[in-house]
Amino acid sequence: MAEFKGKDNKLFIDGKEVLIGFESFNGWYWFGTEKVREQNSDLGDGKGTPDTIWFGFVQGAEQEWGNFSQAEILAMAPKAWRIPDKNLPWSGVR
Secondary structure: OOOEEEEOOEEEEOOEEOOEEEEEOOOOEEEEEEEEEEEEEEOOOOOEEEEEEEEEEEEOOOEEEEEEEHHHHHOOOOOEEEOOHHHHHHOOOO
């Protein structure tokens, strides 16, 4: 299991600083620790949507490190949203 630690009003997972976080009504969390790239993603509407791909820790059906799409998460609004930075140190399933 990953180690979550709040320090100096920041969240660290396995020693990596979380730069951005998202949560959803179904209890999933996405924590970005490294920006991988910017791109246009097709979210099923045939248009290129500006997107950021993050590497980080995901707590969902499984808990794992990997890449995820910010645009895909935000497309689920209002059922998913960005976690305010001030709330990150207390976020996630522990």
